[in-house]
Amino acid sequence: MTIWISEQEAAQRLLEADNILLLAHxxxxxxxxxxxxxxxxxxKTLGKTVRVACEDVVPEKYDYMDATADMEDFxxxxxxxxxxxxxxxxxxxxxxxxxxxxxxxxxxxxxNTGYAxxxxxxxxxxxxxxxxxxxxxxxxVELTPAIAQCIYTGIATDSGCFKYSNADALAHRMAxxxxxxxxxxxxxxxVNFDMxxxxxxxxxxxxxxxxxxxxxxxxxxMTISNEMVARSGAKENDMEGLPxxxxxxxxxxxxxxxxxxxxxxxxxxxxxxxxxxxxxxCVLLGGGGHNRAAGCAFxxxxxxxxxxxxxxxxxxxxxxxxx
Amino acid sequence: MTIWISEQEAAQRLLEADNILLLAHxxxxxxxxxxxxxxxxxxKTLGKTVRVACEDVVPEKYDYMDATADMEDFxxxxxxxxxxxxxxxxxxxxxxxxxxxxxxxxxxxxxNTGYAxxxxxxxxxxxxxxxxxxxxxxxxVELTPAIAQCIYTGIATDSGCFKYSNADALAHRMAxxxxxxxxxxxxxxxVNFDMxxxxxxxxxxxxxxxxxxxxxxxxxxMTISNEMVARSGAKENDMEGLPxxxxxxxxxxxxxxxxxxxxxxxxxxxxxxxxxxxxxxCVLLGGGGHNRAAGCAFxxxxxxxxxxxxxxxxxxxxxxxxx
Numbered sequence: 001m002t003i004w005i006s007e008q009e010a011a012q013r014l015l016e017a018d019n020i021l022l023l024a025h026x027x028x029x030x031x032x033x034x035x036x037x038x039x040x041x042x043x044k045t046l047g048k049t050v051r052v053a054c055e056d057v058v059p060e061k062y063d064y065m066d067a068t069a070d071m072e073d074f075x076x077x078x079x080x081x082x083x084x085x086x087x088x089x090x091x092x093x094x095x096x097x098x099x100x101x102x103x104x105x106x107x108x109x110x111x112n113t114g115y116a117x118x119x120x121x122x123x124x125x126x127x128x129x130x131x132x133x134x135x136x137x138x139x140x141v142e143l144t145p146a147i148a149q150c151i152y153t154g155i156a157t158d159s160g161c162f163k164y165s166n167a168d169a170l171a172h173r174m175a176x177x178x179x180x181x182x183x184x185x186x187x188x189x190x191v192n193f194d195m196x197x198x199x200x201x202x203x204x205x206x207x208x209x210x211x212x213x214x215x216x217x218x219x220x221x222m223t224i225s226n227e228m229v230a231r232s233g234a235k236e237n238d239m240e241g242l243p244x245x246x247x248x249x250x251x252x253x254x255x256x257x258x259x260x261x262x263x264x265x266x267x268x269x270x271x272x273x274x275x276x277x278x279x280x281x282c283v284l285l286g287g288g289g290h291n292r293a294a295g296c297a298f299x300x301x302x303x304x305x306x307x308x309x310x311x312x313x314x315x316x317x318x319x320x321x322x323x
Numbered sequence: 324m325t326i327w328i329s330e331q332e333a334a335q336r337l338l339e340a341d342n343i344l345l346l347a348h349x350x351x352x353x354x355x356x357x358x359x360x361x362x363x364x365x366x367k368t369l370g371k372t373v374r375v376a377c378e379d380v381v382p383e384k385y386d387y388m389d390a391t392a393d394m395e396d397f398x399x400x401x402x403x404x405x406x407x408x409x410x411x412x413x414x415x416x417x418x419x420x421x422x423x424x425x426x427x428x429x430x431x432x433x434x435n436t437g438y439a440x441x442x443x444x445x446x447x448x449x450x451x452x453x454x455x456x457x458x459x460x461x462x463x464v465e466l467t468p469a470i471a472q473c474i475y476t477g478i479a480t481d482s483g484c485f486k487y488s489n490a491d492a493l494a495h496r497m498a499x500x501x502x503x504x505x506x507x508x509x510x511x512x513x514v515n516f517d518m519x520x521x522x523x524x525x526x527x528x529x530x531x532x533x534x535x536x537x538x539x540x541x542x543x544x545m546t547i548s549n550e551m552v553a554r555s556g557a558k559e560n561d562m563e564g565l566p567x568x569x570x571x572x573x574x575x576x577x578x579x580x581x582x583x584x585x586x587x588x589x590x591x592x593x594x595x596x597x598x599x600x601x602x603x604x605c606v607l608l609g610g611g612g613h614n615r616a617a618g619c620a621f622x623x624x625x626x627x628x629x630x631x632x633x634x635x636x637x638x639x640x641x642x643x644x645x646x
Contacts (some may be wrong), residue, residue: 164509197573
């Protein structure tokens with residue numbers, strides 16, 4: 001079992017370490033990348049040898065904070081995973097190489113499995129980047145615009161641009177602190193929340209066409225098949241931000257997105273409001289996440305996936321059947 | 324001409340006045356309503372006789388901050404318009420009755436026409452509600468959750484839930500201050516940004532189908548005809564938040580929305596990024612607004628409206644033709 005440590009202790013470990021490998025999760029998003037690139041820069045300022053690694057290529061839209069180009073290769077002495085709730089979320093390659101060797105995990109998921117030797121988890125934070133901001137302060141490193149834009153990206157992306165329930169006063173204040181340094185937040189918001197390719201718009205249209213409703217419209221299920229992706233011309237970086245769509249429909253308590261993966265299996269995402277706990281649903285299918293946003297994997301046909309997730313919804317949210 | 328006054332002077336006028344009529348603009352949005360209902364409550368606390376008036380019925384989704392039910396009728400001695408840049412934006416009825424009698428206008432539009440006897444305008448504020456928050460402080464009224472949720476609504480709705488360029492550090496800090504009072508921001512964000520009726524989704528699909536692109540995709544024009552509205556079954560409260568859609572498409576500098584009104588004429592909305600000034604475009608057609616979001620009216624056929632707005636775009640943003 002892991003040892004749960006404070007942010008002060010986490011900062012102390014990082015100050016004592018060198019040749020540090022930072023790890024992002026597979027299918028990297030703004031928070032895991034923002035956390036990694038922010039801490040990377042802070043540790044470089046302290047003269048450390050540092051590198052960020054990720055199973056997947058960093059999507060182009062995050063180029064503005066990507067510092068991987070300058071990174072040197074080295075054999076790490078200290079391995080730190082950021083925003084990675086479970087070793088298997090590192091992705092198969094990274095898990096095989098580093099999954100058993102993570103010295104420290106810094107995370108904001110209440111479902112963190114404690115796979116690291118030591119874990120610093122604060123599930124009250126909207127984004128892992130908020131914990132990283134505090135740890136950077138504890139490291140004694142001054143915030144720069146380049147660090148601040150990574151932190152801002154993490155907070156903004158994990159809170160749906162301050163729309164979700166996790167976007168509390170602290171999230172707003174930390175964002176404001178980052179903005180005080182003069183970060184290009186307009187560009188950051190545009191690339192993350194306000195820009196869709198024509199292929200993405202076509203994919204959304206196809207997905208909306210096939211939306212299915214259950215339990216008097218309280219459950220909405222949207223399926224994204226490989227065939228739909230091919231037909232729309234959507235690329236991997238057109239695929240983000242689809243899971244919130246079903247729950248945006250009036251009257252929906254639980255929005256489910258079934259996304260087919262290359263191997264034909266499904267990635268299931270659940271989004272909920274105050275009436276249901278997304279994490280409770282996905283835990284029943286071997287996954288996890290947050291109260292309002294959670295996920296799991298499913299190997300089977302789309303019909304089997306739908307049946308399984310509906311059963312899990314009914315079990316986790318009995319009131320959804322009667323209204 | 325109007326006399327431009329400070330927030331301190333505006334607060335002083337309100338302290339001295341009684342039997343105060345507050346005015347919202349036609350087609351009321353979260354900022355004009357949030358500003359009105361916040362100031363209404365603050366002035367009530369001071370023992371004033373106050374009323375809020377608006378040409379249109381307050382959309383149902385704003386019920387959570389609506390205090391109109393309790394309002395008494397009286398002949399106003401002091402008339403104050405909030406978030407109303409031009410007397411004609413009061414709507415024909417309100418303009419006829421009060422347009423020439425507005426004692427004070429509190430606003431954040433740089434295009435404010437100065438139609439009131441005195442005007443307190445700060446165009447650096449993302450929302451009129453931010454100015455109202457400061458004026459409420461100057462009135463010596465303590466912020467309550469009921470007032471704070473109105474202010475938060477104004478800031479959040481006029482900044483696209485903190486997504487637009489006007490969502491600066493001050494907007495975030497003022498939102499955080501409101502949230503400190505324990506407002507139901509999750510519900511507010513849900514009804515304003517995250518909830519679409521099925522009819523609305525159908526209308527978006529129809530509108531996306533008919534989207535037209537000009538100048539190598541740098542201009543996108545979306546038309547919402549009365550026929551499309553009827554076909555989708557969309558109601559008036561399904562119509563908000565359509566203008567940002569065209570500019571969300573990758574590569575678009577200027578997003579134009581032509582919305583047909585009941586009388587067949589068009590309301591034109593322009594949305595731009597850093598490459599173009601929306602206000603400069605709409606001013607050419609007799610309208611106005613902000614740098615990134617502006618509007619105007621057009622009486623004519625849809626073809627004439629498109630031709631006129633494209634000509635205005637080319638004139639205001641010459642570089643859009645060559646790229």
